[in-house]
Amino acid sequence: MIDKKLEELLKQSVTKTLQEKNVLNKYTQVKENKQVIKEAYVAQPTKFDLRTELLSEKTKTSHQELFEGYIKELNETSAQLDTADRENVNPNHSTFRSLKMDETHNHNAAFLHGLYFQNISDLNSEISADSLSFMRLERDFGSFDLWQEDFIACCLAARNGWAMTVYSMTLKRYINTVVDLHDEHVLISAYPVIVMDCWEHSYYKDYLKNRKAYVYGMMKELNWDVIEERFKVADKIGALIK
Amino acid sequence: MIDKKLEELLKQSVTKTLQEKNVLNKYTQVKENKQVIKEAYVAQPTKFDLRTELLSEKTKTSHQELFEGYIKELNETSAQLDTADRENVNPNHSTFRSLKMDETHNHNAAFLHGLYFQNISDLNSEISADSLSFMRLERDFGSFDLWQEDFIACCLAARNGWAMTVYSMTLKRYINTVVDLHDEHVLISAYPVIVMDCWEHSYYKDYLKNRKAYVYGMMKELNWDVIEERFKVADKIGALIK
Amino acid sequence: MIDKKLEELLKQSVTKTLQEKNVLNKYTQVKENKQVIKEAYVAQPTKFDLRTELLSEKTKTSHQELFEGYIKELNETSAQLDTADRENVNPNHSTFRSLKMDETHNHNAAFLHGLYFQNISDLNSEISADSLSFMRLERDFGSFDLWQEDFIACCLAARNGWAMTVYSMTLKRYINTVVDLHDEHVLISAYPVIVMDCWEHSYYKDYLKNRKAYVYGMMKELNWDVIEERFKVADKIGALIK
């Protein structure tokens, strides 16, 4: 397809530009038969102990197992990427592409679940009017009530996915978003502060198709202490960017 | 479908829990016939003046127009969301859902293009071995050369999409990612530092299907000064999170 | 964006080419204020009475309601499409596009559910070695057992989606496919003969995350009489195409 000689020349040219600056020779690792991109990481699943009575024990146990499965697959994908062929990659069929797709899928699944478990199931859920969370939601949505209305709408709009309140580093404000599955329609440059799982596995055992009942229930047990810490980080990120 | 009375009760209960804390009454806006979520923002397109000779003037002009189109649609979507019905939302067919989908699509398209135009077309492209960019890529990919190899592989793997180096706030390291279109397979909690457009509109006029030639060319003109500023922000974000 | 005069000229030219053949004048409907594309159709949900004991009554009822919901949304989408603006359409944000997306989503959801309900829950499930179904699966998969192995693998591979055996009008053979959600990764030019729902709502109430147990159970109650009729149609379609 592509003229091999042209490609080789172009590649040498990129490398040469950098070599002239005495950069690459010094730093390039000795590679023999295979590449080693130091990518592999080993994520460890937290064991969550959800006290909420709005979800059955079976749902909780099963959800924890799903979470651990995602982490296992993330670690495996990462390990396989470490030595995947990066020379013969194309958008239609290549192992590297498939692995990168699975990496994002499992990465998002694992960390979204972590964020979700952390911010639900607070039996003493309470938001204070002088908390940063409250003030920021009021500032960016008009009122706490309007944020809540918008967030619930996002929960009901997801097609087996997620609703999130995120700090948008591009818009420099908090915004609600809808994600399908784990990685479709994801806003770039965003830091999640409130996360709700809207996959059927979150609620079907206990609420069947009544996602509304599940969501309204969960909203009453949001852990605003955990969320407050996230808003503090998000606000500092906002200050860095301006 | 859902028992209307149950739903009403649940909703009142959420609101009541909050009202008891004297929070909602005070802050809830008077709403009459329609909701006003203060969401609308008005993004303004920058006019980029790309000096690169690796892209034709026609490609540059057309790309600038596409960019401005995305911003126009983002603004329109945002304005429409401001008054969209949030009461009757479902995952299968509702205006709110469609608008949120288009919001993310155009948001990502607009800001990814901005990041891309800013970090290409530097005729004096040079990366210094003592820059933060260089040191972080060496730290997280093993060597600059290995980062480059991985990044180019991502460029070739995207199906009409994007390759990005991002700072991952979950993995606490820099990582390369592949995005299809503008919003599929997007890593959550990520801050982009290097962005390459791999849609066919970026290169087809000038390189036809030879995406490799386009990518190798662009790599030689990355604006490492712009990128360095992003790494500085990313590193500070990293420090906040730990 | 586009040169309006050029566009107008091109459009007139298409119409003119056809008018010269005395075609359009005669047939074009008088349109005044709005377009009327005769698209709207009214699908009617069948009431399925599943006798299987592998699914709880609650799962069955809830599933029937989901099915009826998809049909309702399909009908609504179709009605709205009838008068949707077709003049100002773009790929980034337009009502026509959103409606066409929802049309496909709900169309597939409605008919896939219909096909699924019809071909499961046969308490006297039996496949005869001299049935067309059996012979075709043996021909195209090597053996009935190998088809079954491949089909089950498809059931386990779907990400909240569907597994199907279809007659492929392009490959001129039966093939198994994996669909995510209702409309992603769908093979074109295919006629479904065996359909298995692998969304979490199919099994989570009764099997939690154990999709395998659900799938193995369902396989034992496939309604091979219903499936046989589909193979007969598929085979006739195959004969037409060759």
Add this chain to the structure above:
Amino acid sequence: MIDKKLEELLKQSVTKTLQEKNVLNKYTQVKENKQVIKEAYVAQPTKFDLRTELLSEKTKTSHQELFEGYIKELNETSAQLDTADRENVNPNHSTFRSLKMDETHNHNAAFLHGLYFQNISDLNSEISADSLSFMRLERDFGSFDLWQEDFIACCLAARNGWAMTVYSMTLKRYINTVVDLHDEHVLISAYPVIVMDCWEHSYYKDYLKNRKAYVYGMMKELNWDVIEERFKVADKIGALIK
């Protein structure tokens, strides 16, 4: 995760049910170290010779090469699927799943391109008012002109994808559909009769972002003789189904 013993029992039970009917023993292939699903097929690319002057020679050549690339990848995917592990499949990360995804992507890409090349570039394009194509489009869209308006709207709505007129075996009528990329938002049970490529690679070299000019041009050169043959098949399929 899943109770291995339970799984084994369920699996034996499925097999046993079938063995009791003396079916499986007789037909199951001897398998030793690996599975052989007779899936592999070898598609051969046609060499299209497009005479249209609405597309440059460079666009035509490049498009033919893309087409051949899809067929090559389809054949490779199919060959790899033949021996892929079907025992350890999951929805999050497994080779079988990745291969099935790539199979559908390349299958659709290959056959959609074939259908497209066949039905464009007729310098003597002419549709007769007594052709089946014309009568069916009038019947199902109200008029030929309304079909055209709807089809063009679909062409402009696709996000790097396809517009198609298909015979829907579920709705028992012709309908226009919008596909993103090659396999997203694809209507099930559909037989394509008119196909337009709306990826940027179809038009960007010659029309830049002016997709409208490209589409209007292509509409004037549709090969109605080729399309007529497809309508004849579609109509016969319709007769089979009723």
